[in-house]
Amino acid sequence: MTTAVPTAPAPAAPPAGRLRRHRPVLLLLAPGALALLLTYALPLVWVVRMALNRPLDGGAILQTVTLSTFTDVLASSHYWNVIGQTLQLGVLTTVFTLLLSYPVALFLARTTSRWRSLLFALAVAPLLISSVARTFGWMAILGNQGVVNKTLLAIGVIDDPLRLANNMTGVVIASTEIYMPFAILAMLAGFGRLDPELERAAASLGAGRFAVLRRVVLPLTAPGVLTASLLVFVLSLSGYVTPRLIGGGRVFVLATEIYDEAMNSLNWPVAAVLSVLLLLLFGLVVAVHLWAQRVLEARFTGRGRSTS
């Protein structure tokens, strides 16, 4: 790719020569790098800078460099509650999404049916509809006047509507459905080691269906499940639309809180602090994920952490 200059010098070229040789590459990288700088790095720096300011009354900002906004936020039980709810939503959504997506992904990975492509398309088709529209759909299903409650009331299973919307339950239900296509895709991508011959080998060694699942299929699909869990967890930690709409103002998570602080209270320093906290949370999650991935990979390759 770097052979645009015909007289490419020998490997031990001086730095200047190497720079010249790589110039086309650098030029090609420049637009993307610039865009990233403008849309990602600069705002990030700006957010961190804003988090070091102090909010004054009436939306005014005291330009300064202090950690007092951080300490104020961390001293407030309200914000801890928000962080707690964010994590609760993330964990519950991830658990339910994985539980529901796993059988689907497993089926899609193993089936030899000629309907396979169609079923696959159906499984990920919800991605074609904006998650806002799907959230509205869930409101129509889960609300007090929604399909579920009306049906259950009509057939007399319940006397009062179930509280499925405007609370954490509804947000988890809707988020689970919304993230399932992502989870299924991520799982399928990670199921490469699944091989029907291995299941047959296990069966021939005396493993019944359940033992095959537990001892062979689950371990082999663990990498895909891990990837899916990271994806869903991160997506649901930062999700805004679903908690806002289905939470009905009663579910407070970091994303909605950041919006409220910035747009309603005009308290930009606190919004920035919460953003930084969310970022740190992501960092933590990714670190845990990388660690888990390495542990898993070591099981397959036998390479310890020291050698990989």
Place this chain on the structure above:
Amino acid sequence: MADQPAAPARAGYLRLAGLTKVFPGEGGPQGAAVAGIDLEVAHGELLAVLGPSGCGKSTTLRMIAGLIEPSAGTVEVGGRDITRLPVHRRDMGVVFQSYALFPHLDVFRNVAFGLEMRKTAKSEVRTRVARALDLVRLGHLGDRRVSQLSGGQQQRVALARALVIEPAVLLLDEPLSNLDAQLRGAMRDEIRRIHDETGITTVFVTHDQREALSMADRVAVMNAGRVEQLGTPEEVYERPSGRFTAEFVGRANLLPGTVTATHGAGGGAGAEVAIPGLGTVRATGDAVTPEGRATVMLRPHRITLRAAGKADAGPRGTVLSAGYSGEVIGYRVRAAHDGPELEVEHPAGAGTAFGPGAEVLIGWDDAAPRLVADDGDPA
């Protein structure tokens, strides 16, 4: 089919009766993938199933293992019908062509898997796995990952994993086909040794005739879903029942001719057959058509060539080509001027070598010619 084993008194331990598999959507000109196989394998016997690609070997093996449900027929082990028994309760050790080792388990845990499924006590698992690994000479590699093993080592792990459960029957599906020639030879001896040490009834699928002949007690030659011939390696090679077996098991010149005389009966039967270009050939066997025609099989290495002098009598021929392949020189020889083309093999370095165009005298071992039923099914 004509040559049933000489001693049918050996009670079949593994018994296949009318075993048939028609895959859904199949049934073309070839019909069923496996078309009614009857086979008995004695206790402790090593049977090779030999046949060309796609003849139904793997399908047969998988039906025995319970991995494919037969369309018809039964599988019996030790007098018990297991046709409907699920795989995991059959007590069969299977070595898959791809080995199918568990990539998430180390060598020890791979081999221990079957014992753990049987809820064997931990201490016993340890001793039995160690013994199985020693048997395949991998005792020192128990804690290796499967991905860190060579192909030959993986193959041994697969073998140890299947053997350690002391299965009623051991099934091997082309276990050597992924190995290089040298390792293949070594593993051939190894499998035979392990079989002799354990005495486990074994069915071994292969498309390599050398493998089948050198390892097996008996060979079942399969073609297009059927067993063409079942017999000892010597029977199958020296007295093939038909054209297919003759050509598939080793190389063969098949020479059609007219029967001029027959003599003897049963095992001692023979005939004199006039073959254009070669004269009258005395052959053993009784495969003569009602019209008095027969096909004589002559293996290439049983034919000899001598430089032809003017006065020499006997069938003559012209060398068409000569190919050197290390151990042997392979000749193509035209008998007479318009006779059949023969394949001939001479040990390289012994006697004279001939070049193309050389005039030769064609001779053969008196015991070599053998009548073969021409089933009109060239391989």
